[in-house]
Amino acid sequence: VSRFEGITMAPPDPILGVSEAFKADTDERKLNLGVGAYRTEELQPYVLKVVKKAENLMLERGENKEYLPIEGLVAFNKATAELLFGADNPVIKQQRVATVQGLSGTGSLRLAAALIERYFPGAKVLISSPTWGNHKNIFNDARVPWSEYRYYDPKTVGLDFEGMIADIKDAPEGSFILLHGCAHNPTGIDPTPEQWEKIADVIQKKNHIPFFDVAYQGFASGSLDADAGSVRLFAARGMELLVAQSYSKNLGLYAERIGAINVVCSTADAATRVKSQLKRLARPMYSNPPVHGAKIVANIVSDPALFNEWKAEMEMMAGRIKNVRQKLYDSLSAKDKSGKDWSFILKQIGMFSFTGLSKTQSENMTNKWHVYMTKDGRISLAGLNLAKCEDLADAIVDSYH
Ligand SMILES: Cc1ncc(COP(=O)(O)O)c(CN[C@@H](CCC(=O)O)C(=O)O)c1O
Numbered sequence: 001v002s003r004f005e006g007i008t009m010a011p012p013d014p015i016l017g018v019s020e021a022f023k024a025d026t027d028e029r030k031l032n033l034g035v036g037a038y039r040t041e042e043l044q045p046y047v048l049k050v051v052k053k054a055e056n057l058m059l060e061r062g063e064n065k066e067y068l069p070i071e072g073l074v075a076f077n078k079a080t081a082e083l084l085f086g087a088d089n090p091v092i093k094q095q096r097v098a099t100v101q102g103l104s105g106t107g108s109l110r111l112a113a114a115l116i117e118r119y120f121p122g123a124k125v126l127i128s129s130p131t132w133g134n135h136k137n138i139f140n141d142a143r144v145p146w147s148e149y150r151y152y153d154p155k156t157v158g159l160d161f162e163g164m165i166a167d168i169k170d171a172p173e174g175s176f177i178l179l180h181g182c183a184h185n186p187t188g189i190d191p192t193p194e195q196w197e198k199i200a201d202v203i204q205k206k207n208h209i210p211f212f213d214v215a216y217q218g219f220a221s222g223s224l225d226a227d228a229g230s231v232r233l234f235a236a237r238g239m240e241l242l243v244a245q246s247y248s249k250n251l252g253l254y255a256e257r258i259g260a261i262n263v264v265c266s267t268a269d270a271a272t273r274v275k276s277q278l279k280r281l282a283r284p285m286y287s288n289p290p291v292h293g294a295k296i297v298a299n300i301v302s303d304p305a306l307f308n309e310w311k312a313e314m315e316m317m318a319g320r321i322k323n324v325r326q327k328l329y330d331s332l333s334a335k336d337k338s339g340k341d342w343s344f345i346l347k348q349i350g351m352f353s354f355t356g357l358s359k360t361q362s363e364n365m366t367n368k369w370h371v372y373m374t375k376d377g378r379i380s381l382a383g384l385n386l387a388k389c390e391d392l393a394d395a396i397v398d399s400y401h
Contacts, residue, residue: 013133014133014374014375014376015034015035015036015133015134015374016035018032018034018035018372018373018374019032019034019035019372021366021372022034022372025370025372027370029369029370029391030370030371030372031370031371031372031383031384031388031391031392032372032380032383033371033372033373033379033380033381033383033384033392034372034373034374034380034383035380035383036185036249036351036352036380036382037248037249037254037380037382037383038249038252038317038321038351038382039382039383039385040320040385041320041385041386041387042385043383043385043388045252046252046317047252048251048252048310048313049309049313050300050306050309050310050313051251051252051253051296051300053306053309054295054296054299054300054306055296057299058295058296058299063291063295065291067287067288068101068288068289068290068291068294069288070100070279070282070283070287070288071099071100071101071275071278071279071282072100072101072102072260072288072289072294073101073289073291073294073295073298075294075295075298075302076101076258076260076294076295076297076298077099077100077101077260078099079297079298079301079302080099080101080245080260080262080297081097081099081260081262082301083217083224083228083301084214084217084228084231084243084245084262085097085228085231085232085235086225086228086232089232089235090235091235091264094268095268095271096264096265096266096267096268096270096271097262097263097264097265097271098262098263098265098271098272098274098275098278099260099261099262099263099275100260100261100275100278100279100282101258101259101260101289101294102244102245102259102260102261102289103257103259103286103289103290104246104247104248104253104256104257104258104259105213105214105215105244105245105246105248105259106134106138106246106259107257107259107286107289108244108245108246108259108260108261109135109138109213109244109261110138110141110142110285111261111278111281111282111285112211112242112244112261112263113125113138113139113142113144114142114281114285115263115274115277115278115281116142116144116176117142117143117144118277118281119277120174120176122145123144123145123174123175123176124144124145124146124147124171124172124175124176125139125144125145125146125175125176125177125178125211126146126147126148126149126167126168126171126175126176126177126178126208127139127146127147127148127149127178128148128149128151128152128164128178128179128180128184129148129149129150129151129152130151130152130186130187130376131148131151131178131180131185131186132180132185132186132213132215133186133374133376135178135213147171148167149163149164149167149168149171149177150163150164150166150167151163151164151184151187151189152187152189152354154356157344157354157356158189158344158347159189159191159195161191161195161198164199165198165199165202168199168202168203168206168208169202169205169206171206171208173206173207173208174206174207174208174209175206175208175209176208176209176210176211176242177203177208177209177210177211178211178212178213179199179210179211179212179213179230180212180213180214180215181212181213181214181215181216181217181227181228181230181231181243182214182216182217182220182221182226182227182228182229182230182349182350183215183216183219183220183227183349183350183351183352184350185215185216185350185351185352185378186352186354186374186376186377186378187348187352187354188348188349188350188351188352188353188354189347189348189349189354190220190230190349190350191230193229193233196229196230196233197233200233200234200237200239203234203239204237204239209240209241209242210234210239210241210242211241211242211243211244212230212231212234212241212242212243212244213243213244214227214228214231214243214244214245214246215244215245215246215248215249216249216250216350216351217245217250218250218311218314218318219249219250219314219317219318219350219351220318220349220350221318221349222314222315222317222318222319223315224250224311224314231243235264238266239264240263240264240265240266241263241264242261242262242263242264243261243262243264244259244260244261244262245259245260245261245262246258246259247259247293247297249351250314251296251297251300251310253293253296253297256290256292256293256296257289257290257293258289258290258293258294258296258297261278263275263278317382321350321351321381321382323386324381324384324385324386324389325345325346325348325353325381326346327386327389328345328353328381328384328389328392328393329342329343329345329346330389331389331390331392331393332345332393332396332397334393335390335393335394335397336393336397336400336401338401340400344356351380351381351382352378352379352380352381353378353379353381354376354377354378355373355377355378355379355396356377357373357377357396357399357400358377359375359376359377361377361399361400362374362375362376362377362399363375364398364399365395365396365399368395368398368399369391369394369395369398369399371392371395379392
């Protein structure tokens, strides 16, 4: 008797499944605005020049393939925490950050979820509505209960700030509040600095624990420091917090699976104990992380010339997306005679634009126009170029009305 016979087919992933459908499409007009992965103006994947330089250096040096420690490459963990908080930040100076290299952002979030499940039984994680498609899967599979806080307001195509604050205030004391550090996915709508202050106030007042997901540091605005502003604001208040990091987008290391989980504690001793427990959770999960991506990051950040080159390439990538955003807005404004205000596209930041297209309308974009996007109406501008903006505008105007 077959023991696997009863296993049913899993549905395609709402985000990564879009790329599979795109690949199967033979129409040359097809456009993949699904997965949040940077493409050049020629719509090709992009390996940063500075990454190739670092890899050549590593090849020349000759590197062994010894196991990393469970917590990852020590030089990477130091570099990634300093990139996030700033090397002279008191949390770094006082050694209050427990940093463990994770399998990119997803793996870092999952390791943090395992820590929450083990040490905060019953605690809830509040996630934004909407949020990145995989957040719910991560907490469900880690058996961490979650609920949503209001975030996107379809009426204003902006932030429902009052709703967000009210839901955070109503959450049981000591909840974990999952926040997108910058470039909110899928909406592209970020709180203003003043709103971040108020969010920190309500979290502090309720003894909640801020849990940042920072997947786009430097990629949203082009500045590593600006994009870390929200995290540094909370750290400056002396709050304990968690931050998951990813180098998929800002360094183009998607498939290298390099990221980190950082836990800011009240004392260095607590940080040491938290790190030891993160290691205990990682060992049976994947034992120890891959070395290549960690070395690329560590080599780039530790060499001033390479670090400056990286910053310039990040500005170039962020700049290209800003140009595409502007051109799409111009095309939509010119083509849509309904008088609809498309300016929300210019106000959004980062890789995505939340178009407001419904599920059915998004499906029309794919079925009729061969534009691949997620069913929540999100388009990845990183998959668009100036030449295709007019066609995309035609598709959106047609699907919208
Ligand atoms: C907010 C957020 N957190 C974490 C991640 C995880 O990325 P890692 O590669 O694991 O570091 C992503 C990537 N989201 C993109 C990429 C595709 C995906 O993983 O869903 C997206 O939303 O298209 C993200 O947008």
